[in-house]
Amino acid sequence: MKEEQSLLLLQSSSLFAPPKGVKLSYGTAGFRADASILKSTVHRVGILTALRSLKTRSVVGLMITASHNKVTDNGVKIVDPSGGMLSQQWEPFADQIANAGTPEALLSLITEFIEKEKIPFDGVQRAEILLGRDTRPSGESLLEAAKQGISSIFGAMALDLGVLTTPQLHWMVRARNKSMAATEPAYFEQISSSFRCLVELIPNETKSNKMDNRVVVDGADGVGGEKLEVLKNMLTGLVIEVRNTGKGGGLLNDGVGADYVQKEKVVPRGFGSNDVGIRCASLDGDADRIVYFTVPDNSSSRIDLVDGDKMLSLFALFIKEQLCILTEEGNQNPNNNYQARLGVVQTAYANGASTDFLKQLGLEVIFTPTGVKHLHEKAAQFDIGIYFEANGHGTILFSESWLSWLEARNNELILVSEGSEQQKAALRLLSVSKLINQAVGDALSSLLLVEAILQHKGWSIHKWNELYQDLTSRQLKVKVVDRTAVTTTNAETIAVSPPGIQEAIDAETAKYPKGRCFIRPSGTEDVIRVYAEASTQEGADSLANTVAKIVDRFLGFGSSEQ
Ligand SMILES: CC(=O)N[C@H]1[C@@H](OP(=O)(O)O)O[C@H](CO)[C@@H](O)[C@@H]1O
Numbered sequence: 001m002k003e004e005q006s007l008l009l010l011q012s013s014s015l016f017a018p019p020k021g022v023k024l025s026y027g028t029a030g031f032r033a034d035a036s037i038l039k040s041t042v043h044r045v046g047i048l049t050a051l052r053s054l055k056t057r058s059v060v061g062l063m064i065t066a067s068h069n070k071v072t073d074n075g076v077k078i079v080d081p082s083g084g085m086l087s088q089q090w091e092p093f094a095d096q097i098a099n100a101g102t103p104e105a106l107l108s109l110i111t112e113f114i115e116k117e118k119i120p121f122d123g124v125q126r127a128e129i130l131l132g133r134d135t136r137p138s139g140e141s142l143l144e145a146a147k148q149g150i151s152s153i154f155g156a157m158a159l160d161l162g163v164l165t166t167p168q169l170h171w172m173v174r175a176r177n178k179s180m181a182a183t184e185p186a187y188f189e190q191i192s193s194s195f196r197c198l199v200e201l202i203p204n205e206t207k208s209n210k211m212d213n214r215v216v217v218d219g220a221d222g223v224g225g226e227k228l229e230v231l232k233n234m235l236t237g238l239v240i241e242v243r244n245t246g247k248g249g250g251l252l253n254d255g256v257g258a259d260y261v262q263k264e265k266v267v268p269r270g271f272g273s274n275d276v277g278i279r280c281a282s283l284d285g286d287a288d289r290i291v292y293f294t295v296p297d298n299s300s301s302r303i304d305l306v307d308g309d310k311m312l313s314l315f316a317l318f319i320k321e322q323l324c325i326l327t328e329e330g331n332q333n334p335n336n337n338y339q340a341r342l343g344v345v346q347t348a349y350a351n352g353a354s355t356d357f358l359k360q361l362g363l364e365v366i367f368t369p370t371g372v373k374h375l376h377e378k379a380a381q382f383d384i385g386i387y388f389e390a391n392g393h394g395t396i397l398f399s400e401s402w403l404s405w406l407e408a409r410n411n412e413l414i415l416v417s418e419g420s421e422q423q424k425a426a427l428r429l430l431s432v433s434k435l436i437n438q439a440v441g442d443a444l445s446s447l448l449l450v451e452a453i454l455q456h457k458g459w460s461i462h463k464w465n466e467l468y469q470d471l472t473s474r475q476l477k478v479k480v481v482d483r484t485a486v487t488t489t490n491a492e493t494i495a496v497s498p499p500g501i502q503e504a505i506d507a508e509t510a511k512y513p514k515g516r517c518f519i520r521p522s523g524t525e526d527v528i529r530v531y532a533e534a535s536t537q538e539g540a541d542s543l544a545n546t547v548a549k550i551v552d553r554f555l556g557f558g559s560s561e562q
């Protein structure tokens, strides 16, 4: 590294001293913490992002968000050139530089890493970074810290795209590296036009069903509500009413949003007895998650939740149906009959009933640890891979090779049988691949795909919800002294440490019919999460509560004092 470059790094870093006594780690979704202690971390992630861009010789992204966390938290994560999450190989280095004590220690780590990774650092190659942030008040000053980190690498260029949803930034990074238009209007245009295409292809039989085309969306008082207000005006055949847009003074994620609705199973702020029976949905704070719900009656605040697993099931059903039409009848020529490998990916949080449903559909179901980086990687191994976390974060990935076959097949079908059922199925699948975000889970594109499929099938949300009956479940969080004391295996379903805890959990779980329970350390909050399923709600509640007590006994503040 040239001397001027070292000096610049030292100078810039000396303006961003790391907080004392705090150890940060690049968790499930980047670094997250109280916004007041994040400036040095974000500055350093700025440097790291520039290095990533140099290494990959591509455009990368940096997003400032803490998603569903409270408004006073914030976070930062890197978007890789593909539009996916930062390669996991780089995470340990992200941890090291975030926790380096002095500018000198930081510089020596960076110098070593540049050599180890053979990062082209000759001043010829230029780093290019797209920046985005959610609506958190701390976002602007953190973004400034990121820019200063980036500009401490000579020649690095940062393009500030302002307030965006997380998936919009991922989409734009991917588009930019494919030399496609990487702007917000291009994003809106692509998803609204593919939605229109799906609506135009709705069969006449269901078109005549007088289905309710109105959906009410809780924007979590964050960026998603704001963006949906723009998108909704570009759609026909769908009426979207947005509540909690962030404009009415409501606090981000406070009693609103997908995480709250999915975990607490109660109506978000702004919804109530006037909404009984209506199709409602809730976005999270950076609009990469969505869950649906209905208010079943006006006597309580309880909701009927339609979660990510149900969305996955709806998508899987639709894709499978279209694939069947595409490859059926009179289609003897094997060249016309590329059987796509369709697979689904879930985590341990998936409701057991959803897994049974998907298996009954004849689908391959794979499990990974929590965090979309894991699910995405597995889904990418199929021709069509559908992944969703129960909390509503997921998407459908189409392989390049299958998509080019599909394009060619569609063109052939246009020549021989334009407007046939087969050609319509091909066009529907192509439209889905354009509508649903190929970079990462996206609440806005998932919303439009759900709406298009419900219209296609002429289904109400109730009919959709009846695909299968969820097993009752309960999730709890337990504060402990050190959450890293829990380590897990087998897609997080078994706790390996502390010793003896899994046996205690197993003994408790065995007491409940259809009991299933696991614990894991959260990657985004300083807690241990407990998940329990059982044949009744009382059973699930009681199992979760007892296991929470076990966690407390092994790891809690009480135990540390003994
Ligand atoms: C149980 C749960 O919902 N966990 C969430 C949550 O991760 P934790 O590591 O559990 O805190 O936030 C992640 C990022 O949004 C999301 O991917 C994940 O599914």
Ligand SMILES: [Mg+2]
Binding pocket: 067, 068, 284, 285, 286, 287, 288, 289
């Ligand atoms: Mg999110």
